[in-house]
Amino acid sequence: xxxxxxxxxxxxxxxxxxxxxxxxxxxxxxxxxxxxxxxxxxxxxxxxxxxxxxxxxxxxxxxxxxxxxxxxxxxxxxxxxxxxxxxxxxxxxxxxxxxxxxxxxxxxxxxxxxxxxxxxxxxxxxxxxxxxxxxxxxxxxxxxxxxxxxxxxxxxxxxxxxxxxxxxxxxxxxxxxxxxxxxxxxxxxxxxxxxxxxxxxxxxxxxxxxxxxxxxxxxxxxxxxxxxxxxxxxxxxxxxxxxxxxxxxxxxxx
Numbered sequence: 439x440x441x442x443x444x445x446x447x448x449x450x451x452x453x454x455x456x457x458x459x460x461x462x463x464x465x466x467x468x469x470x471x472x473x474x475x476x477x478x479x480x481x482x483x484x485x486x487x488x489x490x491x492x493x494x495x496x497x498x499x500x501x502x503x504x505x506x507x508x509x510x511x512x513x514x515x516x517x518x519x520x521x522x523x524x525x526x527x528x529x530x531x532x533x534x535x536x537x538x539x540x541x542x543x544x545x546x547x548x549x550x551x552x553x554x555x556x557x558x559x560x561x562x563x564x565x566x567x568x569x570x571x572x573x574x575x576x577x578x579x580x581x582x583x584x585x586x587x588x589x590x591x592x593x594x595x596x597x598x599x600x601x602x603x604x605x606x607x608x609x610x611x612x613x614x615x616x617x618x619x620x621x622x623x624x625x626x627x628x629x630x631x632x633x634x635x636x637x638x639x640x641x642x643x644x645x646x647x648x649x650x651x652x653x654x655x656x657x658x659x660x661x662x663x664x665x666x667x668x669x670x671x672x673x674x675x676x677x678x679x680x681x682x683x684x685x686x687x688x689x690x691x692x
Contacts, residue, residue: 476640478530478672479672482669499626507616508663510628511539518653522538529642535640537668625641637670642664
C-alpha cells in the first residue's frame with residue numbers, strides 16, 4: 439500500500455509526497471528478476487486522479503536552476519495513441535499500452551520561465567541576492583544570441599582561464615542540455631510515481647522524433663526527450679525473461 443506523507447513546504451503550504459512501502463532486498467530483487475523484457479499491458483486505462491498525481495510528482499523532480507523547461511503531453515485519443523505507436527517504431531509496449539505520455543524538452547521556454555520566476559520571487563520578497571544575480575544576469579547571457587555571440591563566447595573563455603572558474607553558460611547548447619536534464623528527471627519521477635500506484639511503465643527505446651513533433655504540432659526548438667507507455671501490469675511478456683549481462687560490462691571504477 440502506498441502511504442501519503444504530509445509535510446510543510448518552504449511557502450508554508452501543505453504538500454503531499456509519495457512514500458514507498460518498506461521492502462527488503464530479497465523481495466526487491468525477486469521483483470526485478472521476474473520482470474519481462476517487454477510487458478503486455480492490460481487494456482483498462484489509468485485513473486485520471488493517478489495521472490494528475492504522478493504529473494505533480496514529476497514537477498517536484500530536483501532541478502538546480504528552478505527553471506523547468508519541459509512539457510508532458512498525453513495521447514488522449516485512440517487515434518493519437520496509434521499514430522504515436524507507429525512513430526515509436528511499432529514497439530510492443532507502445533502498441534499495447536492504454537496510456538502514452540511524451541516528455542518534451544522545451545529550451546524555448548527559458549525566457550518565459552525566467553520572467554515568471556522573477557515575478558514570483560518579487561511577490562514573496564524573500565529572494566536571495568545570489569539567486570537574483572543568477573536569474574537576472576547569467577540566464578540572460580545564456581539565451582541572448584546575436585551577431586556578437588562568438589565574441590561573447592571568447593570573452594567568457596578568457597575570463598574563465600584567468601580566474602580559474604568554471605565556464606559560464608554562453609550558448610543555446612547549454613540551455614538545451616539543461617532542458618534535457620530537467621525533462622529526464624521529471625520523466626523518472628513520473629514513472630516511479632506510476633509504479634508506486636501499481637501501474638507499470640516502459641520508456642521507448644527508439645522513436646521518430648521529427649514525426650512525433652509533427653503529430654503534436656511542437657515548435658522547431660522543442661525536442662522529444664522520452665515517450666513513456668503506462669498501464670496495469672500483466673504477467674505476460676513479449677520477449678520472455680530479460681537477459682542479464684555480467685555486472686562488469688556496466689560497472690567501472692576510475
